Amino acid sequence: MKMNTPVGANALDAEPQGVVGKPLDRVDGRLKVTGGARYAYEVQQGPAAAYGCVVEASIGRGRITSIDTRAAERAPGVVLVLTYANAPEQGSGNHREAHPVLTGPEVSYYGEPVAFVVAATFEQARAAAYLVHVTYEKASGTYALRPNLERARSPRGSDASPDSAVGDFVVAFAAAPVQLDATYTTPLQSHAMMEPHATLATWDGDTLVLHTANQMLSQGQKVVATTLKIPQEKVRLVSPFIGGGFGGKLWVNADAILAAIASRQLKRPVKTALTRQQIFHVTTHRSDTIQRVRLGTDRDGKILAIGHDSFSGNLGREQVFEGAAIQTRSLYAGANRRTRHRLVPLDIPVASSMRAPGEAVGLLALECAMDELAEKLDLDPIELRLRNEPTEDPERHVPYSSRHLVACLQEGAQRFGWAKRNPKPGQVRDGRWLVGMGVAAATRGNPLMPSKANVRLGPDGIATVKMAMTDIGTGTYTILTQIAAEMLGLPAERIRMELGDTLFPQASGSGGSFGAASSGSALFDACTGLRAKLARLAGMDPDAASFADGRIAVGGQSRAILDLVGADGIAADGEIEPGDTLKNYSQQSYGAHFAEVGVDADTGEVRLRRMLGVFTAGRVLNAKTARSQAIGGMIFGVGAALTEAMELDPRFGYFVNHDLAEYHVPVHADVPDVDAIFLAELDDKANPLKSKGIGELGICGAGAALANAIYNACGARVRDYPITLDKVLSALPAQT
Numbered sequence: 001m002k003m004n005t006p007v008g009a010n011a012l013d014a015e016p017q018g019v020v021g022k023p024l025d026r027v028d029g030r031l032k033v034t035g036g037a038r039y040a041y042e043v044q045q046g047p048a049a050a051y052g053c054v055v056e057a058s059i060g061r062g063r064i065t066s067i068d069t070r071a072a073e074r075a076p077g078v079v080l081v082l083t084y085a086n087a088p089e090q091g092s093g094n095h096r097e098a099h100p101v102l103t104g105p106e107v108s109y110y111g112e113p114v115a116f117v118v119a120a121t122f123e124q125a126r127a128a129a130y131l132v133h134v135t136y137e138k139a140s141g142t143y144a145l146r147p148n149l150e151r152a153r154s155p156r157g158s159d160a161s162p163d164s165a166v167g168d169f170v171v172a173f174a175a176a177p178v179q180l181d182a183t184y185t186t187p188l189q190s191h192a193m194m195e196p197h198a199t200l201a202t203w204d205g206d207t208l209v210l211h212t213a214n215q216m217l218s219q220g221q222k223v224v225a226t227t228l229k230i231p232q233e234k235v236r237l238v239s240p241f242i243g244g245g246f247g248g249k250l251w252v253n254a255d256a257i258l259a260a261i262a263s264r265q266l267k268r269p270v271k272t273a274l275t276r277q278q279i280f281h282v283t284t285h286r287s288d289t290i291q292r293v294r295l296g297t298d299r300d301g302k303i304l305a306i307g308h309d310s311f312s313g314n315l316g317r318e319q320v321f322e323g324a325a326i327q328t329r330s331l332y333a334g335a336n337r338r339t340r341h342r343l344v345p346l347d348i349p350v351a352s353s354m355r356a357p358g359e360a361v362g363l364l365a366l367e368c369a370m371d372e373l374a375e376k377l378d379l380d381p382i383e384l385r386l387r388n389e390p391t392e393d394p395e396r397h398v399p400y401s402s403r404h405l406v407a408c409l410q411e412g413a414q415r416f417g418w419a420k421r422n423p424k425p426g427q428v429r430d431g432r433w434l435v436g437m438g439v440a441a442a443t444r445g446n447p448l449m450p451s452k453a454n455v456r457l458g459p460d461g462i463a464t465v466k467m468a469m470t471d472i473g474t475g476t477y478t479i480l481t482q483i484a485a486e487m488l489g490l491p492a493e494r495i496r497m498e499l500g501d502t503l504f505p506q507a508s509g510s511g512g513s514f515g516a517a518s519s520g521s522a523l524f525d526a527c528t529g530l531r532a533k534l535a536r537l538a539g540m541d542p543d544a545a546s547f548a549d550g551r552i553a554v555g556g557q558s559r560a561i562l563d564l565v566g567a568d569g570i571a572a573d574g575e576i577e578p579g580d581t582l583k584n585y586s587q588q589s590y591g592a593h594f595a596e597v598g599v600d601a602d603t604g605e606v607r608l609r610r611m612l613g614v615f616t617a618g619r620v621l622n623a624k625t626a627r628s629q630a631i632g633g634m635i636f637g638v639g640a641a642l643t644e645a646m647e648l649d650p651r652f653g654y655f656v657n658h659d660l661a662e663y664h665v666p667v668h669a670d671v672p673d674v675d676a677i678f679l680a681e682l683d684d685k686a687n688p689l690k691s692k693g694i695g696e697l698g699i700c701g702a703g704a705a706l707a708n709a710i711y712n713a714c715g716a717r718v719r720d721y722p723i724t725l726d727k728v729l730s731a732l733p734a735q736t
Contacts, residue, residue, distance in 0.1 A: 001525045003448060004579035006684040011487055011531070012524070012619070013682075013690075016548035020486045023624035027492065028241075028477045037241045041198035041273045043211040049200060050079055052262055052272035053125035054254065055115035055132045056281060057107045060653030061141035061347040064105040064114060064134055071131040072117055077124035080262055081132065082116040087261060091226040094318055095284070095350045096219075098227045099252045101261075107136065109315060109349050110653045111281020116258045118270055141347035143653035145288050145313040146185075152311055152342035155321045162321060162343075164329050166395050167336035169294075172305035176296025180373045184293065184365035184719045186324075187645035188655070189286040190279070191354055192665050195243025197283055198273035201259035208264075209236045212256045215249045216509030217468045221502045223252040228260060240500035242472040242510075246636075247353035249472070250511050253283050280658035285646060286354035287312040287322045289361050293369040301377045301387045303334035308366065309342075316345035323358030327443050327700075328366055330586055333390035348653045353511065355636055356696035359444050360703075364640065364721055367440035367704035371711070375423075381439050381708070382409050382418065393586035401585040401685035404616040405441060408592040411679060412439075412614035416594040425715035426733065433598035435609070436713025440704035442591035442615065444697045447514045448578040448687055451522035452505035455484060455530055456571035461550075461562050463488055464496045465526075469507035469519040471499060474695055475625030476515060482622060483520050483689070487527035489547030489561060505573070513589070513693025516621060518576060521687045526574025533572060537564040581685045589692040591615035593634070593705035599714040604729030606642055606710055610673040613702070618683040618692035626694050630676035633698020639666045641703030642722050 012020055031037040069081040087102035101113050115132045119125035142148050155162050173179065199212040208230070214220040217237040225232040242249060255272050263270040274282055289312045296305035308325035325339035354360070374381040389406055392399050413419070421437040422428055428435040453467045465484055471477050477497045485492045498504065508518035531552075535542035540554045551558050564570075581587075594612045599605070613634050620626045643664040647656045657663050676698065682690040703721065711717050716731035 001575060001688065002577045002579040003581050003687060006581065007688050007690065010688060014546065015486065016546050017486045017489060019482045019492060021620055021623060024478055024482055024492060024622055026475055026478045027481050039195055039241050039243055040200060040211045040213045040239065041271065043200050045200060045211065046202050046269050049269035049271040050118045050120060050266060051122040051125045052116050052118045052259055052270055053122065053129040054113045054258065054274065054278055054282060055117065055129045056111040056278060057114045059107055059136045059138050060110045060143060062107050062136045062138040064107065065137050066135045067115065068133040069115065072128040075124065075128035075131055077120035078117060078128045079120065080118040080266055082258065082262060083114065091229050093226065095251050095352060098223060099254065099257050100227055101254050101257050109347055111349060113254050113258065113282060116262060118262050118266065141653055143346060143348055144648060144650040145311065145344055145346065146290060148344050149311055152344045155319045155341065155343045157319050160323055160326060162341040164339045164395055165337065169305050169307050169336045169338035172336035173294055173296040173307060176304045177299050178297045178376055180295045180369055180376060182293055182369055182372060182719060184291045184368060186289045186361040186364055186721045188288045188648060189354060189644050190646055190663055191246040191248030192660060192663060193244030193246055193248055196273050196276060196279060197249065197253050197255045199256045199259040200269060200271045201263040202269045203264055207234045207236065208260055209238065210256055210260060211238045213242050213249050214239050214252065215242065215245045215470055215472055215511050217470060217500065217502050218506040218509060220252050224256060224260065227257055237502045238500060239470055242470055245472040245510065246355040247357065247511060248283055250353055251284065276660060277658050280646065280655045281349050284350050284352035287314060287351035289322050289324050291324050291365040293365050295369055295373050297373065297377065301379050301384050303332055303388045305336040306332065306334040307338045309340045310362070311342050311344060312351065313344040313346040314351045315348065318350055320352055322361060324362035324365065327359045327362050329395045330393050330588065331441065331443050332388040333394050334388065337395060356444055356699045359700040360640065363440065363701040364703050367701050368707050368719065371438070371708040372717070380423065382413055385409060385441060396586055398584055398586055401587045402681055402683040403590060404679060404681060405590040407679055408590055408614040408616060412592040412594050412612055416612050418594065421712065425712050430598060432601055434601050434713045435596065435598050436709045436711065438595050438705045438708030438712055440593045440701035440708060442593055442697055442701040443588045444513055444693060444700045446587040446589055446686055446692045447512055448576065448582060449508035449514045449518040450577050451508045451518040452573065452575040453519065453522040453526040454505050454571060454573050455523065455526045456569050457488065457530060457565055458569040459565050459567055461494055462496055463490055463494060464498060465523060466498045466504040467507040467519060467522065468502050468504045469499045469515070470510045472510045474510060474629060475622060476510065476519065478625060479516055479621040480520060480523055483523050484527055487524065487531065487547065489550060489552065513696045517687045517689060517691050517693060520621065520689050521576035522574050524574065524688045525576060526572050529572030529574055530570065533570055534561060534564050576687065585685045587686055589615065589617040589697045591697055593702045595705040595709045597706060597709040597713055599710060599728060604725040604732050606723060606725065606728060608638060608671060608706065613676040613698060614679065615676065615697055616679045616681040617694045617697060618681055618686055619690045620678050621689070621691055626678060627676050629694045630698040631674050633696060634674055634676065634702045635666050635671050636699040637702020638671060638706065640721060641706040645722050
């Protein structure tokens with residue numbers, strides 16, 4: 001099925017079962033809380049596995065002049081020490097195409113693997129890793145973004161166009177009666193997922209099997225095959241459960257390739273897990289950004305010119321940039337527009353996608369700029385947004401597939417008590433705390449990715465679904481179960497999901513807020529095919545048939561579904577591909593964030609008091625998991641606003657706070673009262689489910705709402721994230 005035209009009324013709209021959308025408990029919940037769900041590092045397969053430990057480069061850039069592995073090789077339990085001297089030749093490419101390791105003496109960044117020690121136990125491997133002695137010839141490196149902006153270049157070969165222009169921004173901005181020109185900075189960030197990157201590698205003859213923590217298995221299969229120079233059909237990736245990813249497991253990392261190489265050489269399984277400290281340098285991260293936002297309006301607040309320039313950094317051979325200005329292309333109206341992205345080549349680990357790449361950091365700038373502009377205009381921040389609500393995509397000049405941002409703002413304002421907000425900063429006190437409210441819009445792109453699915457209804461009445469889809473803790477098993485149950489007229493307990501294996505039909509994987517819509521649409525198509533086969537067996541019109549309570553019915557006719565299934569069962573395949581609707585319509589999810597904070601008048605300490613998100617994201621597939629995802633994203637935004645930053649030592653390209661003791665994420669005490677609601681919406685241009693992505697929408701704009709609330713509380717306008725108390729204190733006006 002190709003998404004070329006809007007979808008009409010379908011089986012999900014009728015909801016004869018009433019399963020889709022309901023707050024069904026996670027079907028994999030019992031497995032997880034009882035320890036029955038096996039994650040990559042917990043898998044046991046074949047003979048006893050050996051254990052590997054990575055040795056990281058201890059310089060930022062340079063060349064290995066010698067590497068002495070003799071002491072490590074003599075250490076107890078050690079069976080192999082891999083270096084560039086004995087590692088095989090590998091394929092090359094950017095991190096989305098290949099992930100070669102130990103390919104030569106050159107060191108490109110601090111923490112790059114320079115050796116891999118394998119022993120009978122992890123403890124032995126780790127102890128021996130300290131015995132590998134490496135000497136280097138250091139070279140000067142370029143590590144920090146801000147001092148090297150003159151080296152910026154326009155990215156090439158990236159997924160999205162780095163620049164856009166409509167009208168004449170320069171002339172319109174210069175002539176605008178009201179102008180805002182502000183620069184915002186966001187820091188380096190780490191995904192900080194719970195499960196570390198881990199892999200168990202085994203070889204069955206010339207076929208490699210990797211039990212690995214990877215969000216997109218079908219893509220990962222290609223990367224592993226390219227790297228190891230073996231046919232793709234000789235690579236199998238298995239990952240039925242993933243303990244969080246946030247984009248950090250989208251791509252193949254060193255743990256998978258090193259384990260595979262070592263396993264092939266030793267002819268035995270090899271297992272490895274990166275330590276929490278290694279994750280910060282050996283895997284990917286979110287780039288820091290420097291963003292300049294320029295807004296020009298007339299006296300009534302109508303935007304005449306809107307410009308957004310963003311700088312980010314990445315390893316020199318990479319072209320991936322943080323698309324911080326992309327949402328600016330469609331969020332607000334304005335005749336004269338310009339967005340530009342520039343990439344600075346740096347000698348630090350690869351920067352790549354992290355939850356809501358682009359919008360997460362871009363809205364930290366744009367939505368604060370809108371707040372500053374509203375103050376200049378003496379307008380309520382919500383009113384400013386309403387006055388610049390577009391009627392079509394202002395750059396592509398196509399209609400929106402659906403857009404209810406205004407409804408989100410208005411509903412949120414009513415529920416949050418926005419009318420009680422004092423627009424003048426520093427006027428509301430609660431004892432020692434200065435109290436303020438802030439608002440921000442949320443938007444996130446709604447992509448659709450190719451996916452396939454197979455569903456088989458057996459004579460036992462169990463419908464088994466197979467696809468290479470993953471669940472990174474978001475509830476994929478549950479929502480797919482609901483879709484299959486609704487479509488086939490079966491109770492949820494009669495649906496069996498088999499996910500996370502490249503032996504199954506190729507799927508989108510989890511990422512980019514495309515997972516549920518893409519995999520769910522493929523399953524919808526497969527179930528539609530199975531319904532048609534069953535209807536024909538019953539002598540009924542497939543388009544008129546209704547499936548519910550284990551029966552198929554048309555008019556007064558009714559048959560038990562199981563009576564139609566032979567001894568061999570009955571199966572159908574389905575697939576989804578993006579098509580013309582993605583070109584003909586501007587597709588995003590929308591929302592509005594409201595935050596109330598307290599700022600200590602003496603110390604500048606910030607405390608979130610309450611937070612509300614109001615969202616529209618098409619059909620909600622599960623009310624409980626959707627709310628959970630939205631709240632999780634909002635908490636992610638709290639971290640981005642107040643605590644999260646990797647601190648780079650600009651002398652060595654070294655992330656100083658490379659653990660969860662010093663990389664600060666929000667904890668329960670930081671998040672006292674957060675709620676999220678969804679307004680009813682169906683988007684018939686998005687996909688057959690009429691749903692939109694949720695997983696990343698919650699973070700988009702959330703941090704800006706806090707930043708705006710801080711300003712309203714105390715008058716401190718901080719444009720450098722995270723907003724730590726030292727920044728607030730230095731900008732805190734004298735309070736009487």
